[in-house]
Amino acid sequence: MGYFISFEGPEGSGKSTVIKEVYDYLTQEGYDVIMTREPGGIRIAEEIRNLILNPDHQEMDDRTEALLYAASRRQHVVEKIQPALKANKIVLCDRFIDSSLAYQGYGRDIGIDEVYQINTFAIENCMPNLTLFFDVHPEIGMERIGQRGFKDRLEQAGDTFHERVYEAYHQLWQENPQRIQRIDAEVSLEEVIASSIKKIKEYI
Template identity: 50%
Template sequence: MKGLFITIEGPDGAGKSSLVRRLQKAIQDETDRPLVMTREPGGSDIAEEIREILLNPVHTKMDARTEALLLAAGRRQHVVEKIRPALSRGDIVLCDRFVDSSIAYQGQARGIGVEEVKAINAFAIEGLKPDLTIYLDVEAEVGLSRIRDKNSNRTQDRLELEAITFHEEVRKGYAQLISQEPERFNIIDASQAEEKVFEDTWAVIKERLNDTY
């Protein structure tokens, strides 16, 4: 049986991490199909080490293309080690970020070029695409204020520390992607209360689970 690959995307501060935790229980309660929870950057041992390099705020000198290449390298390892094997078994894979993040963050916000970032990631993933992508939409100012409120006792990562103009460009990058593949994306208003965001998201995923299994 074919696996189901679901990704959760959105700007910083959209609430992806807390949503993913709730979705894990909801999916497991809904179906007995095995569920693999994962994330990017990271998701496998090697990719997690790359994540540490990428997000370390000390690395202020990192070149934008270096950043994009490291992300693609980690993604390749993640796909080979975890995502493809799980899908081959017929599992559900729920991933916090995937290629769309690289296109929005590095291609658009860093200004490297959307097509250039798509090209290096095409080499890394060899045609793998999510079956369903949930996009949590929130204005940059709202997202960043949430990060400051929630993370007052920890150091923000290198990307969270970028100026608001960078995060505004990230949102533009996502908007372009959605316009190109509207059938894959489901947009959720992440400025709503956390419970409503979960309910709206779960309705979409539950329908896909019922259609698939």
């Protein structure tokens, strides 16, 4: 089996930029790597992503949102992640189950245990071997998002929501120290990339 590595963090943490740099580095080093994202990664999941993140869908119920993430994740696992792992590839995934626990379980106040249950049904024990948590305070992260201009439906959720998401990530990190490794995402991009590569190479 290969290695499954997820990249997690609140909005504006830079993980989506870092994952591309890590992918390029590992590929150049000769590793067999794929890069994917959630929600998304394959056709059906990308269509679900468009439903969830569309700013026009403000009426979406919080539990509907959580179930859509789990459905997207299920298809992603069976169609892309598991086959890659069985082929001994390294899978780099921009978000996975921890995002649902932080955003829907705690941010939406549905309950971390409740969201964990629907996701364990979806993934059938396909958990990341290693998770990098890109730690950035919501004020800094949302300032970065603001510079980009466009905000999706979750990015528009408000300061209280994003503070709760940030708190949830810290709780998950503290409860899962063997799997989740913290990366200081408030330093320079070059330092974040270097720290991420170091953590991954130490693991694999």
